Amino acid sequence: MTSQNPLSTFSVTRKWPAAHPERLQLYSLPTPNGVKISIALEEMQLPYEAHLVSFETNDQLTPEFVGTFPNNKIPAIIDPQGPHGKPLVLFESGAILIYLAEKCASPLLPVEPAARYETLQWLMFQMGGVGPMFGQVGFFHKYAGKSFEDKRPRDRYVNEAARLLRVLEQRMQGRTWIMGETYTIADIAIWPWVRNMVTESGYNAASLVGWSECTELQRVLAAFEQRPAVQKGLQIPPRG
Numbered sequence: 001m002t003s004q005n006p007l008s009t010f011s012v013t014r015k016w017p018a019a020h021p022e023r024l025q026l027y028s029l030p031t032p033n034g035v036k037i038s039i040a041l042e043e044m045q046l047p048y049e050a051h052l053v054s055f056e057t058n059d060q061l062t063p064e065f066v067g068t069f070p071n072n073k074i075p076a077i078i079d080p081q082g083p084h085g086k087p088l089v090l091f092e093s094g095a096i097l098i099y100l101a102e103k104c105a106s107p108l109l110p111v112e113p114a115a116r117y118e119t120l121q122w123l124m125f126q127m128g129g130v131g132p133m134f135g136q137v138g139f140f141h142k143y144a145g146k147s148f149e150d151k152r153p154r155d156r157y158v159n160e161a162a163r164l165l166r167v168l169e170q171r172m173q174g175r176t177w178i179m180g181e182t183y184t185i186a187d188i189a190i191w192p193w194v195r196n197m198v199t200e201s202g203y204n205a206a207s208l209v210g211w212s213e214c215t216e217l218q219r220v221l222a223a224f225e226q227r228p229a230v231q232k233g234l235q236i237p238p239r240g
């Protein structure tokens with residue numbers, strides 16, 4: 001018998017069944033990459049169902065997850081109402097942010113071409129620079145790499161992270177958000193990573209990267225944390 005559930009062909013739904021298969025399905029964990037998507041979905045007020053992918057049990061490596069999302073990383077989505085009304089499977093948070101903004105015709109991705117490409121430039125700056133470099137600071141400062149005697153790898157990533165923060169600090173002078181007055185997917189991508197670098201529950205690396213001198217970044221991060229969608233998105237999916 002053919003199933004009525006259009007998502008049942010995706011292996012991921014065997015481990016994480018969809019209670020609302022008509023809604024967008026989010027597979028995530030509240031990490032700096034994961035919360036980008038929950039924050040964006042909250043900002044866009046799109047109905048969605050969030051599933052917790054726990055790293056404690058290596059859920060991201062299970063055949064059910066990898067069978068649908070071969071890169072074994074969160075965040076990832078299935079939109080049952082994708083292009084041409086067909087389900088769309090997507091991983092990589094930058095791609096998901098662009099997809100969601102376009103799907104909803106959201107002002108989070110400006111339509112005017114120059115502003116659009118500039119927004120995408122800062123999104124790529126996060127994806128190619130901030131995310132990978134800050135992540136390495138986390139590894140060498142907070143996680144397994146902290147016990148490495150040779151501090152040169154740590155220092156290399158700390159220096160690059162501090163440089164990226166200085167680029168951002170300069171960008172934010174006289175601006176409310178990355179693109180000025182308009183809040184965009186570039187903000188949603190960047191600020192969770194800046195936050196994670198400096199908070200105690202995150203990498204707790206404020207003093208290493210010269211945070212006290214980043215007064216513009218402190219101002220913008222505080223404003224970001226005030227947004228209701230951010231406060232909500234930071235908790236999704238609940239860690240259980």
Ligand SMILES: N[C@@H](CCC(=O)N[C@@H](CS)C(=O)NCC(=O)O)C(=O)O
Nearest residue numbers: 031033060072073074075092093094
């Ligand atoms: N470039 C990817 C990075 C995703 C990523 O690194 N996700 C981490 C959590 S923040 C992950 O799933 N790690 C699990 C693993 O590597 O096994 C994106 O932006 O979506």
